[in-house]
Amino acid sequence: KNQVEQSPQSLIILEGKNCTLQCNYTVSPFSNLRWYKQDTGRGPVSLTIMTFSENTKSNGRYTATLDADTKQSSLHITASQLSDSASYICVVVYFGNEKLTFGTGTRLTIIP
Amino acid sequence: GAVVSQHPSWVICKSGTSVKIECRSLDFQATTMFWYRQFPKQSLMLMATSNEGSKATYEQGVEKDKFLINHASLTLSTLTVTSAHPEDSSFYICSARKLQGLRETQYFGPGTRLLVL
Numbered sequence A: 001k002n003q004v005e006q007s008p009q010s011l012i013i014l015e016g017k018n019c020t021l022q023c024n025y026t027v028s029p030f031s032n033l034r035w036y037k038q039d040t041g042r043g044p045v046s047l048t049i050m051t052f053s054e055n056t057k058s059n060g061r062y063t064a065t066l067d068a069d070t071k072q073s074s075l076h077i078t079a080s081q082l083s084d085s086a087s088y089i090c091v092v093v094y095f096g097n098e099k100l101t102f103g104t105g106t107r108l109t110i111i112p
Numbered sequence B: 001g002a003v004v005s006q007h008p009s010w011v012i013c014k015s016g017t018s019v020k021i022e023c024r025s026l027d028f029q030a031t032t033m034f035w036y037r038q039f040p041k042q043s044l045m046l047m048a049t050s051n052e053g054s055k056a057t058y059e060q061g062v063e064k065d066k067f068l069i070n071h072a073s074l075t076l077s078t079l080t081v082t083s084a085h086p087e088d089s090s091f092y093i094c095s096a097r098k099l100q101g102l103r104e105t106q107y108f109g110p111g112t113r114l115l116v117l
Helices: none
Strands: A006-009 A010-014 A019-025 A029-036 A045-051 A055-061 A062-067 A072-077 A086-094 A100-102 A106-111 B004-009 B010-013 B019-025 B030-039 B047-049 B068-074 B076-081 B090-100 B104-107 B112-116
Touching: A006 A086, A006 A106, A010 A019, A019 A029, A019 A086, A019 A106, A029 A062, A045 A055, A045 A062, A055 B104, A072 A086, A072 B047, A072 B076, A086 B112, B010 B019, B019 B090, B019 B112, B030 B068, B030 B076, B047 B068, B076 B090
Parallel strands: A010 A106, B010 B112
Antiparallel strands: A006 A019, A019 A072, A029 A045, A029 A086, A055 A062, A062 A072, A086 A100, A086 A106, B004 B019, B019 B076, B030 B047, B030 B090, B068 B076, B090 B104, B090 B112
16 A cells, blocks of 8 residues: 555646645655655656655745644645646655655546 | 756657666756656656766666766766667656755756657
8 A cells, every 4th residue: 555645536627726735654764755746758756855844835825734743735826727647646754764655646637 | 056967859760779867967067867758648656766986776666777967976866778679758857956954955857758660
């Protein structure tokens, strides 16, 4: 069983709408949780990084939340744009060896 | 943010040949770089950790004689896929670890698409 589960697997929304992506993890102990955006055929690009003591972190239209007690995180995208179409990957970093555990990603498609 | 480049961005080769992929950190020194492989619609899978001046550490199930890693300098790591076969066709992504105070961040390269015919 993957230690980082993401939902939904894929999502299609209209341009301009908001959406929220979910990430549940079992990695423990963890150092930090990261959200990445990966365009097709490209490497991941960091959106947010949160330590266990942080509840929320924003980067423009992207807002990530973290509940370390329930081991859940979400990524909220506001006023979606066509360029937001990509895979969004939740990554949890082990405390100590800083090893990254990747979620399976959510494929987001924005339609005009 | 920090910049990591990969070369080539894509390569097509015949079965049995060797392919070398370069990963460079352009504006910072990276004592540690990582190599990942990603199959379609799947997560990135760590293949090995590359440390400057020492041997790479391979993940379980990754053949070190097939995937040769050389971290020759603080800004360059190379992955050589030896005697490539069609099942090696994949998207290979490197990342470089940058230390910023007490925090470290991995910056990913743009990836290299390998197709073995």
